[in-house]
Amino acid sequence: MTTQVLTSTALPSQALEASQDGTCAAIRLQGAASPHIEIPPGKVLVRIPDMFNSIMAVAPKVNPLYEEVKFEAEEWIAKKLNAGDRMKNILSKTDFAWFCAVAVPDAGKEELKTLCDWGNWVFPFDDIFDNGKLKDDPNAASKVMEDLLLIMRGGIREGEVPAFIEIHDTVWERVTKVDFYPRYGWGINFGCDLTLTAVQIRFLSAMTEYCDGARDHVGHQSKARCPNLSEYIEVRRRGVGVTPVIALMEYALRLQVSDHVYEHESFGKLKRIVIDVILIQNDIISYKKEEAEGVPHNLITVLRCGGMTTQEAFNHAGEMLNGCYQEWLDVTTEFPEGQDVRGYIEGTRNIMLASLHWHFRSDRYFGEMKDFVRQHRIIFVNRDDHMSQSKGMELAVSGFQSWVITFWKRFGAVLSYIRR
16 A cells, blocks of 8 residues: 655645555655545545635634524424424534524624524525436426515415425515615516515525526536536526525624615625635535535536546635635725625625635534544545546436435425425
């Protein structure tokens, strides 16, 4: 067995892998307590970029209501889904409440819980389009999206409402109860009498954008087509689910950014940068999990489709991320003055901090290895020849589903809805 020494800071240009004869190679981390780490056959060791630098080097502030709201939010959604103890435990370990507590550290209890409820909802909802029932069915996906947005657009529901639709309806109901913002006529867009505040309009627009992006991802997968980098980024910006969080951050912190200020070009730039930061962070961290599940909606996969090796793709993603960090610093100097404007800017950084720290806090991506991966920045993934043999689309599937898919199948919420 060949052993290679890997320092704690060196970023390799090529992945380290097992021997061609299928035997395990090994690496030794310089200065680490463990002398050897074996590289399993068919796998390569790659180093992920350092993401905790520049604007992400600050420590996150956690809302003091975190533990109280975490318990109540998880109990609430578990009751909605008639969840048992096992599913409650999975939900607790995912701990999206911590993400929310960092994203809005100064929010009140009701506002923090609303964001938590949306966050606990969005992961299982999003995964039905990644690797669930709707992953390659654009028509069924469109129906679900239209039903989801019905109430937000002033429509009326008839008949029994599936649990995952009802959960989101309650989030929208709470957002619409906020009455200290001025209201605007918006129903003309949907042929109804509907007045909304600026924050509600932004949340509705963000959810519409998110649904469009998720639908486009399904379209790419149904055609077995790997998009190029620019196509992927354009679609992923809509479907990554960041703009709804930004809108809910405004709601939770009760920021009042007027439309004429919000239309300043710096706001658009800032949102685009925050979206890019989070999607790049997420795709770097989730690649190992998504590769195992056969999910092709990932930046690393797209870069590999374009001809890069796995390590080159991670390196390039790191360069993209560092560029975004600098862009965020640059654009924050272009904003008009105002306390709520400053709160908005800081709120976007908190969202990015929440996302990055939560990815390594949750068991969702690396399980018990999460602390090791954060410290040493190394993961094992499939060899590069897996991609070339499949022409970039058919990833090696391990045969297991993510816990969120198991979660929804357990209760039949999605599947019973699709069969209606």
